[in-house]
Each structure stands twice: as structure tokens, then as C-alpha cells.
Amino acid sequence: MSTVSQRTALTPRHLTRTAERLSFVYLERCVVHRDANAITAEDADGVRHIPSATIGTLLLGPGTRVTHQAMSVLGETGAAAVWVGERGVRYYASGRALTRSSALVEAQATAWANQRTRLAVARAMYRLRFPDEDPAGLTRQELLGREGRRVKDCYRAQSARTGVPWHGRHYTPGDFADGDTVNQAITAAAQCMYGIAHAVITSLGCSPALGFIHSGHELSFALDVADLYKTEIGIPVAFDAAAEGPEDIGSRTRRALRDRITELGLLDRCVDDIRNLLGVTSDDRGEDVVLLQSDRGTAVASGLNYDEEPGW
Known part of the structure; x- marks a missing residue:
């Protein structure tokens, strides 16, 4: 298994669309860890691998322990993590969005x-x-x-x-x-x-x-x-x-x-x-695009110096 520092960051193009994911996966009384880009659930019966990019919401029930690397991959793939009590469901945290567009x-x-x-x-x-x-x-x-x-x-x-x-x-x-x-x-x-x-x-x-x-x-x-x-x-x-x-x-x-x-x-x-x-029907999951707001509702490219004076 490669180290976290050696893995490249995932972009929206690498991620499974929200609509194509499982609605939720429920786990209890196990240790949740990471193996490459999958999460693993280990209990007395063995280890189960679950591709993290296919999860919409991971429900963590009683008796679960979660490693830092497992939460890291859930965040990278945009899966939500929800801690679940025996008497109900409570939402605590989520991963980053699957789109970079605002x-x-x-x-x-x-x-x-x-x-x-x-x-x-x-x-x-x-x-x-x-x-x-x-x-x-x-x-x-x-x-x-x-x-x-x-x-x-x-x-x-x-x-x-x-x-x-x-x-x-x-x-x-x-x-x-x-x-x-x-x-x-x-x-x-x-x-x-x-x-x-x-x-x-x-x-x-x-x-x-x-x-x-x-x-x-x-x-x-x-x-x-x-x-x-x-x-x-x-x-x-x-x-x-x-x-x-x-x-x-x-x-x-x-x-x-x-x-x-x-x-x-x-x-x-x-x-x-x-x-x-x-009123936004386009599916923009492309590469990061950062613009700067200008006058009259227009936007201009970032990464440029707009000072009209010559030089820096």
C-alpha cells in the first residue's frame, strides 16, 4: 500500500458521479481502515473491501473505530461519513464536493x-x-x-x-x-x-x-x-x-x-x-477554474496582474 504522501490528489474526473453511487453503506462493530483507494471493514469474520468512490454515505454504527487514513480517502472521494447511534441517525461530517465549480x-x-x-x-x-x-x-x-x-x-x-x-x-x-x-x-x-x-x-x-x-x-x-x-x-x-x-x-x-x-x-x-x-442543468466536473469578479457582472481570468502600470 502506497503512502499518503505518494498519492496524487483526485480530481472530479476521477470520481464516480453522485447519481451512480450506492445510497449508503452501514457498518458496525468493526475497524474501518484504508487499502489503496478502498476502505476496509475488519471484524471477527475477516476483512471486507469496499471501493470508497462508490459510496454516497457511510453510516458508522455502534462499535466502529475509524482510522485517519480511512477518513482521508472518504474525504478525497467525496463520500459522506455519518455516525449512527442505536436510537437514530445523526449526521456529523462529509467529504469535499465532487465538483470544483461554484x-x-x-x-x-x-x-x-x-x-x-x-x-x-x-x-x-x-x-x-x-x-x-x-x-x-x-x-x-x-x-x-x-x-x-x-x-x-x-x-x-x-x-x-x-x-x-x-x-x-x-x-x-x-x-x-x-x-x-x-x-x-x-x-x-x-x-x-x-x-x-x-x-x-x-x-x-x-x-x-x-x-x-x-x-x-x-x-x-x-x-x-x-x-x-x-x-x-x-x-x-x-x-x-x-x-x-x-x-x-x-x-x-x-x-x-x-x-x-x-x-x-x-x-x-x-x-x-x-x-x-x-436552474443549473450543466454537469461541470472539469478541471479547476478560478475567475476574478470584475465590473458589470463579468468575470476575468485569474493568475494575471491587472495593474495598468508597466512593470511589477
Whole structure:
């Protein structure tokens, strides 16, 4: 195995696209290390190799120990690392973006900074979630009201479909066990979706904090994106898991969600949805390009001296 100092830095052209990666890989009770550009998981049963560039999010469960070199390769390949407790999923850190372009985050900041365009993106998000309704002209309060009604309708519909009794959404932050089986499943699915959305957002170079519906939190945009798929994927998967019984409900929900995400190709769709919402549809993963801002919204090449005086 070569040393870190001898390895060349990876560029976006070397990396697997976010849409083509596994949604997440879960590990527990093992030592996570590095072998070339793969991570290894070693436990009493032996060593498993996992190509790091194929991972969207690495979930590190109870009993895991991670070496510095393993975290280094995850950062180099743009994979997110998430430490997972037995009672839920919490996002702690991520690798660098898979793009060197600032186009998406600049478009996000521009749309977010203007009240009119921020509302326009919020309406577009609502249209993605509920394509049979036209949100044009709706105020934010009206959007929130309609979203609330549609989510309640989804809970009732999934209860009728699966036969799982539904008595309302009950969740106490930090207390996963405070709630019946279906509420625990919904919480597990939601937390996983937040982590996946966060991983996709950071891999695209966007800001997780600049939300268009949620606000005031470092993960506001991640909450926005995860909610795009709540009624279609997260809630139905949770009810399906709850219908099978209460045993190991958190882990079963996460595994079922992983399978559903793979089946639907959600990562590919999530990337496209973010690009379309922000109006940046090009896939620029080329070499580093650094420009200097000039007057009238123009940009000029960097690495040049623009002093009009001759000499240095």
C-alpha cells in the first residue's frame, strides 16, 4: 500500500458521479481502515473491501473505530461519513464536493437572497411533491397549510393500505423509543433521508443551510430536499416496515429504505431535481477554474496582474 504522501490528489474526473453511487453503506462493530483507494471493514469474520468512490454515505454504527487514513480517502472521494447511534441517525461530517465549480452554490445563494425567487423555488418544490396541484400564486402560509393537509392524508392512506393503526405523529427529539412502532419507523426513515439529502447536497457543492422552505438551521436545505420524497418514499416504507412487526424496527426500516432508494434510482433523481430547482442543468466536473469578479457582472481570468502600470 502506497503512502499518503505518494498519492496524487483526485480530481472530479476521477470520481464516480453522485447519481451512480450506492445510497449508503452501514457498518458496525468493526475497524474501518484504508487499502489503496478502498476502505476496509475488519471484524471477527475477516476483512471486507469496499471501493470508497462508490459510496454516497457511510453510516458508522455502534462499535466502529475509524482510522485517519480511512477518513482521508472518504474525504478525497467525496463520500459522506455519518455516525449512527442505536436510537437514530445523526449526521456529523462529509467529504469535499465532487465538483470544483461554484455554479450551483452561487445559483442557490442568488435565488435564496431574493424574497421573490426564494418563494418561486419553494413553489417549485411543492409542485414536485404534489404535481396534481398548482401552487402558483399561493403564499407561504397557504403552501404550509396545503403541505400539512397532504401529509396527514398520506398518513391515513398508508394506514388504510397496510392495516397499521395510526393515532398521529408523535416524536420526541433525542428519544427514539418515545412513540409507537410506526412512529419509530417514520423517524428512522426521515433521519436516513436527511442524511442522504445532506450527502447529495454537499457532493454537489451546495450549502445545506440555505433553505427555501425551512429556515434558521444549518441543514435547512437538506430538510427541504429530503421532504421532496417524504410522501412518495419515506412514509410508505415506514408503514411497510411497521406492518411486519416491532422487532428491530429502526434497522429494518433503514434496510427497506436503502432497497427502495436503489430500486427508484433516487440519487440520480435527487441530483437532477436540485439542478433543475436552481436552474443549473450543466454537469461541470472539469478541471479547476478560478475567475476574478470584475465590473458589470463579468468575470476575468485569474493568475494575471491587472495593474495598468508597466512593470511589477
